[in-house]
Amino acid sequence: MALPILLDCDPGHDDAIAIVLALASPELDVKAITSSAGNQTPEKTLRNVLRMLTLLNRTDIPVAGGAVKPLMRELIIADNVHGESGLDGPALPEPAFAPQNCTAVELMAKTLRESAEPVTIVSTGPQTNVALLLNSHPELHSKIARIVIMGGAMGLGNWTPAAEFNIYVDPEAAEIVFQSGIPVVMAGLDVTHKAQIHVEDTERFRAIGNPVSTIVAELLDFFLEYHKTKNGALSVHRCMTHAPSPGC
Secondary structure, eight states, X not given: OOEEEEEEEOOSHHHHHHHHHHHHOTTEEEEEEEEOXXXXXXXXXXXXXXXXXXXXXXXXXXXXXXXSSOSSSOOOOOHHHHTTTXXXXXXXXXXXXXXXXXXXXXXXXXXXXXXXXXXXXXXXXXXXXXXXXXXXXXXXXXXXXXXXXXXXXXXXXXXXXXXXXXXXXXXXXXXXXXTSXXXXXXXXXXXXXXXXXXXXXXXXXXXXXXXXXXXXXXHHHHHHHHHBOTTSEEEOTXXXXXXXXXXX
């Protein structure tokens, strides 16, 4: 049976590829996607979710936009990494559908209530939306199987010498998630930096020749310029969290 998940993300090139992988996996049942501010401003990350789902012809997936800023501080974005649109590089389609007429927290809560089994929340951006859900709906904690996050580091950060970007953007929200009592699986930088894509891999994707593989290759082309390492490889942080193993 496919694992039901809620995906909360801030696309972002790696988040966009995570959406592709999650929807392609027969092991996952993506119930809804919510957007968070982080890699770009909230209106741009929401638009990017809609653009990716339009590309994938999955306009059936409910989408809602989340908080416009962190819980207690001003928003920091990573436009130096992801460009002006948040998904610079490929020519993505314009959104062919609209988001739900509700907030991310409301869509998350509705999805949890309506699910016959506990749902895994997969969060690949700042934890603002998840923290707001946990604080405003304590009665739904039992409906959450676990929370899988891309965030944190057991060592050096990627935004400051000590801090990983997603946690740095909203550390108060991250604290709420970690102290919630709900099982948390953390994929930190020490894990995600081991998942590397090389230029040769990007060319393999491009050679497949369909619209989605071409877009993925072009996303990686742009992202590679920022994340290129000494061995010519690309660390694709958020792509790792798309498929939380039922055994985790």
